[in-house]
Amino acid sequence: MRNGYGIACGKIILAGEHSVVYGQPAIALPFFSVHAKCFVSVSDDDDTMVSSLYSGKLDDAPAHFNGVKDVLNKLKNDLKITSNLNITIDSDVPTERGLGSSAAVSVALVRAVFEFMNQEASQDELRDYTHIAESYHHDNPSGIDSEIIIKEQTIYYIKNKSSEIMNVDVDAVLVVADTGQAASTKEAVQNVRRQYTDHAQAINDLGLLTNKAKEFINTKDIQGLGDCLYESHLKLQSIGVSSLELDKLVEAAMENGALGAKLSGGGLGGCMIALCTPDKTNDVLSSLINAGSKKTWVMSLKEEYHG
Ligand code: PMV
Numbered sequence: 001m002r003n004g005y006g007i008a009c010g011k012i013i014l015a016g017e018h019s020v021v022y023g024q025p026a027i028a029l030p031f032f033s034v035h036a037k038c039f040v041s042v043s044d045d046d047d048t049m050v051s052s053l054y055s056g057k058l059d060d061a062p063a064h065f066n067g068v069k070d071v072l073n074k075l076k077n078d079l080k081i082t083s084n085l086n087i088t089i090d091s092d093v094p095t096e097r098g099l100g101s102s103a104a105v106s107v108a109l110v111r112a113v114f115e116f117m118n119q120e121a122s123q124d125e126l127r128d129y130t131h132i133a134e135s136y137h138h139d140n141p142s143g144i145d146s147e148i149i150i151k152e153q154t155i156y157y158i159k160n161k162s163s164e165i166m167n168v169d170v171d172a173v174l175v176v177a178d179t180g181q182a183a184s185t186k187e188a189v190q191n192v193r194r195q196y197t198d199h200a201q202a203i204n205d206l207g208l209l210t211n212k213a214k215e216f217i218n219t220k221d222i223q224g225l226g227d228c229l230y231e232s233h234l235k236l237q238s239i240g241v242s243s244l245e246l247d248k249l250v251e252a253a254m255e256n257g258a259l260g261a262k263l264s265g266g267g268l269g270g271c272m273i274a275l276c277t278p279d280k281t282n283d284v285l286s287s288l289i290n291a292g293s294k295k296t297w298v299m300s301l302k303e304e305y306h307g
Contacts, residue, residue: 004040006111010093011100011148012176012273012299013264015232016157016210018192018241020142024207025158027166027214028148031176033297036091036104038112043086047072051089058087067133071106074132075113085116094295096182098265103145106133126150139189156214166214169303172222172259173281174273179245180294181269188241188266199239206235226259226275233262233272241267248291250274256287275301 009030016026047058049068054061058069072087087109093101110129114121121129130146138145142159154166192199209232216224233250236242242250246263253261253274261274276284281298288296 002042002116004112004114004116006038006040006108006113006115008036008104008107008111008149009152010034010036010104011145012174012271013098013144014154014174014273015213015228015262016206017098017144017263017265017267018189018236018239019203019206019210020144020157020159021140021189021192022196022203023159023161024203025156025210025214026142026144027154027156027210027217028144029154029168029174029299030148030152031099031297031299033176033299034091034093034099034104036089036093036101036108038105038108039088039090040109040112040116041086043084045084047084047087049087049089052091053095067102067106067136068109070136071109071129071133072113075110075129079113079117079119081113081117085113087112094178096184096270097178098183098185098263098267098270099176100145100149100265102137103130103134103149106130107146107149123150137185139186139193166217167303168217168301170217170220170222170225170301171278172225172301173276173278174299174301175253175258175276175281175284175288176264176271176273176297176299177249177253177288177293178271178295179243179249179269179292181243181245183243183266183269185266188268192239192241195240202235202239206232209235222275222277223259229260229262229273229275230254236263236267243267243269245269245292246272249288249293252287252291253284256280256283258284
């Protein structure tokens with residue numbers, strides 16, 4: 001019996017979410033603490049899927065899986081797969097939290113279907129197929145989620161222009177905390193777009209902060225980087241994509257020794273990140289748990305640890 005397996009990590013946007021949609025740069029890191037895995041095998045029945053959110057015929061899957069359905073149909077067509085397939089998705093990337101769940105599932109699915117056909121998807125193929133699914137979850141996606149998940153290296157990204165691999169090696173830690181609130185990236189992006197003229201200056205400033213953050217990473221100035229992150233949070237707040245829960249976690253981290261903290265990803269809920277020196281990790285972590293975080297992760301920014 002033929003099988004295919006694909007795996008993809010999550011992602012963290014360090015700086016530049018939302019402004020990246022308007023051509024400003026963004027920095028994103030692969031997040032290896034969470035993964036989406038996909039298994040593909042021949043189905044005796046129709047195309048079927050098994051996942052924690054839905055199990056059954058793919059045709060009957062809820063709208064959340066429309067992107068997966070479209071990608072699978074296109075893959076079957078392009079790779080000339082005539083048998084029906086069973087897709088099993090096993091992911092610990094929390095959905096709608098800004099950690100790249102939808103892109104990770106798509107990348108894992110494309111990798112699995114290619115492997116099922118004894119082929120390996122190229123980066124361009126991964127990008128093209130994932131874009132189809134991402135269009136359902138985003139309003140005109142910038143492409144940063146799929147790009148970082150495909151590359152699995154830190155990138156400095158400009159939409160439709162460049163994706164430069166960055167070497168991050170600083171003696172600091174990112175604490176990632178989930179508010180537990182699911183949030184729609186599409187809604188957040190549409191809200192910003194609706195009031196674009198009011199937000200044009202803030203969007204430009206977010207781009208400048210991303211460039212400063214890049215500079216501080218290269219010069220290993222972690223306080224400078226922390227300042228950029230917190231200033232970015234205030235700008236993101238001003239364009240209306242933060243939430244009370246996110247602000248509460250950001251302030252808790254700042255009051256307990258973080259060098260900087262901000263929401264990460266689409267916002268309106270989801271996750272935040274706090275930058276701190278390794279010796280402050282415990283203080284920041286416990287302050288986030290006390291302030292209501294539903295889940296936390298710790299990621300070192302030393303080169304040997306974050307991949
Ligand atoms: O998928 P999310 O929620 O991490 O958001 C991606 C980043 C945005 O800039 C908000 C959207 C985009 O297309 O770049």
